[in-house]
Amino acid sequence: MTTAVETIRDEPLTIGGRTFQSRLMVGTGKYPDMDTMVRAIEASGAEVVTVAVRRVNLDRSKENSVLHYLDPKHVFLLANTAGCYTAEDAIRYARLSREAGFNDFVKLEVIGDEETLLPDVQGLLEAAKVLVQEGFKVLAYTNEDLVTALRLEDAGCAAVMPLASPIGSGLGLLNPFSVRTIKRRLRVPVIVDAGVGTASDTCLTMEQGVDGILMNTAIAAAQDPVAMAHAMRLATIAGRAAFLAGRMPRREVAMPSSPTKGMLD
Amino acid sequence: MNRSIAVVINGERKQVAAGATLLALLAELELDPRAVVVEHNRRIVRRAGLGDVTVQDGDAIELVHFVGGG
16 A cells, blocks of 8 residues: 655544545445456555445345455445435444444435435434444544534544535535635544545645545546546545645736846847 | 244345244345344344344344445
8 A cells, every 4th residue: 555645744544543544535336347346446545445234135146245346354444324314324324334343433424415415414413423422433424514513523523524515426626615624623534525526626625634535436437437546546645745735825916937137138 | 833924124025934043044045144234123133143033923124234335
């Protein structure tokens, strides 16, 4: 595994007591086939890989467990509660995922609206409190609202995951100011989750100073998912490096880069 | 003997032998107990306890695992 940033001094990412070298986390949904998924994950350099909890297909001819293709010794499985619309459902899915026996982390989603898949922050907070009490390391998928992010941190979440834009939209980082504000105000890691569409979106997101980024569709739905996974890996590193380097101030007028003295008469 | 009872597994109604345990039920479905998580009437049953729970007529059983997701 390559370190997050090689040319600049950087700390590894630590969430809930676990340390990760890569700041890019990837999903496992919507790939054209499992072989492409496996190669894309490898090309992304991601250590944290998200999975969903669903019913086993009782028709054994249709093997659909993602663990058939992923080795939990090589990736860190982060189960989500995608598809849950109430705190109660999300808690139920989180408990089932923990029982699978890999870790006590959960990417908590409580969805409030079918069209936008925006989070139900009230249900999210309620579920987060219960799961933290039960010893879960909760990574909470939320919107760009600072006050909700602060409440999630107070509830004991291990990380807060504001969206860049709606899940699967590919619209990129719509509100850099809010994401930056959340990062500035929180002590727990801030991982932007959902909405990036291409490498520049990822780079711009990481330039805001957030601790990491999670994506699925941007890679899985690219024309060449493996090549896009590689691009996202580079963009995550580039954005992080640029943030640590510290950008120049913006100015509204030009300033020449070459000497103004020594010009010919 | 050989009396059968009706249970609901993953939303599907199924006839199983009376007195069957959850472990026996998994074996009948050709599922590896290490690869699934079992919820019996809304309560999670740990792997080690699957052989101790006998299913009753009308029970609701959910068998889940990890699939691709974001």
